[in-house]
Each structure stands twice: as C-alpha cells, then as structure tokens.
Amino acid sequence: MADAASMREQAEALAVGALAFVASDAELLPRFLAITGIEASSIRRAAAEPGFLAGVLQFILAHEPTLMRFCEETGTPPAAVGKALHALPLGNQDDYERST
Template sequence: MTRKLTSQDAEALAVSALVYVANDPVLLPRFLALTGIEAPAIRQAAREPGFLAGVLRFILAHEPTLTAFAEHAGVAPAAVGEALKALPTGDDRYLAST
C-alpha cells in the first residue's frame, strides 16, 4: 500500500508541474490560452488559492501530457490525481460554504 500524499508533497508536485509546463514551448502557450493568464502574471497567479490545483487539472486533462509529466517527475500518473485531491480547491473538502 502506498502512503497518502501530504499537502506539502502535493504542493511540491504541483510546483514541479508548473515548472514543467512553463519550460515546454508547446504546453505553455496552451496553458496561458486556457487560463487567460498572461506570462508575466504567472508568479502572482501562483500565489492564489486553487492555482496549483488548476495546474494539475491542466496536466490531467491530456493523457499524453500526464504521461510525459509523470515520467519526468518520477511518479505514477495516479499520483498527479492524488496530489490534486490534497490541494485547496482540488476536492470538495476545501470548498467553503457561503
């Protein structure tokens, strides 16, 4: 049985995913277009709750990207989904009722 990811592990994997996307000349423009974020604003956006979960959702939405990132990061593809669940707004546990 594998151990459950901590929020710190999940955040580290999501940051790694962001760096992976930012360094890829094909993925970065797609990510920016889908999110509406301009490249200079990524650092500021990364401080917002839910941004890192969004990065993992982007990775998870395209199986070839997921497979390539998981291989790059040295994790099983399923670990990316588990990391998403451990991040704020990655799961209903973190949604505040209004």
C-alpha cells in the same frame, strides 16, 4: 500515515514541479496560458492564489499524453498526480465543477 499538512506540502511540491514542467515546454505553456487566461508575466502572482496549483494539476490530468510525459520525466506515478490534486485547495472535482 501522513498527516493532512504533510500531504498538502507534498501535493504543493508536485504541483510546483508540474508548473515548471509546463513553463519549460514551448507548446504547453501557450496552451496553459490560453486556457487559464493568465499572462506569462503574471504567473508568479497567480501562483499565490488559492486553487492555482490545483489548476496546474488539472491541466496536466486533462491530457493523457501530457500526463504520461510529465510522469515519465519526473518519475511520478500517474495516480500520484490525482491524489495530489485532491490534497490541494480547490482540488476537489466538485468544487471545480461548481466554479466552471
């Protein structure tokens, strides 16, 4: 069984891939920026903040067609995205709900 650090590294890698997916899409990127309130020029800085990568996965998970397209393009099982979310800082749904 993978240890917590390994699971987190895998989750971070998946989330970075999801961020690249969002950033490369002319329709998704503006929506992501509008929802998060982040300016395009600040994404790199924001990516270092705790919870940012979990937010990327929450964005992907919130819209099933986006999730399915991401999974198809990356060969990622949809369930793996949810598992990755929970392995990331602030990826616990309870934490997310308290922060909104």
